[in-house]
Amino acid sequence: MSTGIWWIRRDMRLDDNPALQEAINNNSCLLPLFILDPTILSHPAEKRKAFMFEGLRRLDAQLRLQGSRLFILIGDPQTVLSQVFYASNASAIYAEADYSPYARKRDHAVAAILPLWLVHGLTVFPPGLIHKQNGSPYTVYTHFKLAWKSLPLPAPCCTQQEFHLPPLPESTPICEDIPETSIRDLFMQPGESAAFKRLQKFLREPIYEYLEKRDLLALDATSTLSPYLRFGMISIRGVVQEARFAIDNAQDEKSRKNAQTWLDELVWREFYYSVLHFFPDGLKTSFRKDLHKIQWHNAPQELEAWKQGKTGYPVVDAGMRQLKQTGWMLKRARMITASFLVKNLLVNWQEGESWFMENLLDGDPALNSGGWQWTASPGKDVPPTFRIFNPTLQSQKFDPKGTYIRRWVAELANVPDAFIHQPWRMPEDIQKQSGCIIGDIYPTPIVDHKSIQERTLLAFQTTKEPGE
DNA sequence: TGAAATGTTGGGGCG
DNA sequence: ACGCCCCAACATTTC
Numbered sequence: 001m002s003t004g005i006w007w008i009r010r011d012m013r014l015d016d017n018p019a020l021q022e023a024i025n026n027n028s029c030l031l032p033l034f035i036l037d038p039t040i041l042s043h044p045a046e047k048r049k050a051f052m053f054e055g056l057r058r059l060d061a062q063l064r065l066q067g068s069r070l071f072i073l074i075g076d077p078q079t080v081l082s083q084v085f086y087a088s089n090a091s092a093i094y095a096e097a098d099y100s101p102y103a104r105k106r107d108h109a110v111a112a113i114l115p116l117w118l119v120h121g122l123t124v125f126p127p128g129l130i131h132k133q134n135g136s137p138y139t140v141y142t143h144f145k146l147a148w149k150s151l152p153l154p155a156p157c158c159t160q161q162e163f164h165l166p167p168l169p170e171s172t173p174i175c176e177d178i179p180e181t182s183i184r185d186l187f188m189q190p191g192e193s194a195a196f197k198r199l200q201k202f203l204r205e206p207i208y209e210y211l212e213k214r215d216l217l218a219l220d221a222t223s224t225l226s227p228y229l230r231f232g233m234i235s236i237r238g239v240v241q242e243a244r245f246a247i248d249n250a251q252d253e254k255s256r257k258n259a260q261t262w263l264d265e266l267v268w269r270e271f272y273y274s275v276l277h278f279f280p281d282g283l284k285t286s287f288r289k290d291l292h293k294i295q296w297h298n299a300p301q302e303l304e305a306w307k308q309g310k311t312g313y314p315v316v317d318a319g320m321r322q323l324k325q326t327g328w329m330l331k332r333a334r335m336i337t338a339s340f341l342v343k344n345l346l347v348n349w350q351e352g353e354s355w356f357m358e359n360l361l362d363g364d365p366a367l368n369s370g371g372w373q374w375t376a377s378p379g380k381d382v383p384p385t386f387r388i389f390n391p392t393l394q395s396q397k398f399d400p401k402g403t404y405i406r407r408w409v410a411e412l413a414n415v416p417d418a419f420i421h422q423p424w425r426m427p428e429d430i431q432k433q434s435g436c437i438i439g440d441i442y443p444t445p446i447v448d449h450k451s452i453q454e455r456t457l458l459a460f461q462t463t464k465e466p467g468e
Numbered sequence: 469t470g471a472a473a474t475g476t477t478g479g480g481g482c483g
Numbered sequence: 484a485c486g487c488c489c490c491a492a493c494a495t496t497t498c
Binding site for chain 2: 215331332335374386387388390393394
Binding site for chain 3: 457
């Protein structure tokens with residue numbers, strides 16, 4: 001009789017879970033354990049924590065269906081694991097490898113005093129596996145993607161729908177309750193079955209229109225799987241396998257291309273974890289070293305207006321309000337709002353990065369930082385150009401009727417279509433008619449896009465290297 | 469996974 | 484009927 005501890009961190013699922021499988025294969029008893037780490041609990045991400053706690057409740061329910069249960073303990077992981085390990089007379093601890101700098105440090109400390117087995121499962125291929133011929137990392141996505149796609153997809157570790165969880169050990173720790181949260185309405189229901197349903201729904205039709213519709217802000221045309229992937233409520237290997245299957249089954253070339261684009265997004269996720277692997281400092285400092293030279297404007301009141309969705313640019317404000325209320329934005333909305341902060345307000349990208357981390361359900365350091373640095377980078381990607389998003393053009397393109405804007409910015413609900421993207425241009429009588437006085441009910445734009453361009457170009461010029 | 473400036477084309481109104 | 488102009492729509496170039 002041996003007991004394995006399944007230390008759950010961000011692999012909150014039973015299906016295709018390599019760490020869980022490893023624990024089961026090597027033990028006759030299993031102790032599923034989640035540690036409430038004060039370091040993580042102190043992070044001000046209330047919505048994401050609520051999603052996580054509710055997810056833990058669902059996982060506990062799943063475990064109980066098979067005669068097991070989830071154990072919750074509070075404290076420093078090294079201390080907690082030592083106690084549980086000896087109290088339950090366990091043989092080893094099994095966990096899915098996590099690659100953030102904090103996780104690495106934490107796991108290193110645990111492994112120094114206890115038998116900790118880290119099993120890969122967070123990405124399809126372990127970060128670091130894919131590199132150039134000479135061993136150096138890919139820093140351009142396109143090249144990484146080609147290398148990624150040339151590799152055979154690893155098979156899921158347990159394909160059977162039903163498997164039997166080993167029983168609990170005889171001596172189990174006294175455990176805490178899953179914390180309650182003050183968050184009432186979660187934008188998405190967490191848990192493995194919700195994730196699975198969402199994927200199935202997406203695969204039926206939307207995946208074949210993904211490229212054409214993903215940027216339309218008023219639609220719900222994307223998979224919205226990222227919060228589930230964030231907590232491992234669904235297996236990335238399984239998702240990729242389904243994506244490949246969908247591509248192979250596409251009815252026509254256009255559908256195939258649409259589905260292919262969705263898979264490419266999953267490869268972006270792999271790419272950012274790879275970048276983090278090779279550049280572990282890239283989370284806190286700019287991956288592009290020359291970004292340090294930029295003279296940011298960093299006006300606190302402008303940053304605050306951005307956070308609260310009161311910049312006076314409807315599409316930016318809609319996005320920021322949606323983020324604060326629900327913890328979710330389409331990638332297009334993330335790009336528009338991020339570009340506005342960095343390129344229009346000239347605020348250091350790290351300010352935006354940490355606000356997103358506070359609010360996003362899917363907030364993941366590697367991906368969030370990667371996305372922000374993509375925004376801040378003045379165009380090292382292909383083709384090499386300098387991009388400043390024009391919030392009005394983006395708005396007209398991706399929310400042509402203003403549906404998204406009106407959904408999130410109530411003050412603009414009755415503004416006519418002709419002015420929905422630029423309400424500051426409304427004549428006074430129309431402002432009165434639509435009940436939206438600019439500068440009173442809805443803010444005047446905090447910066448003028450046109451006049452700000454020169455400042456931004458100048459600030460970013462310092463990043464140009466000789467010969468460029 | 470831009471935007472703005474510039475260039476090209478093609479249909480319709482009109483003399 | 485025909486050529487000319489206008490201009491919107493689309494394409495290409497440049498930053």
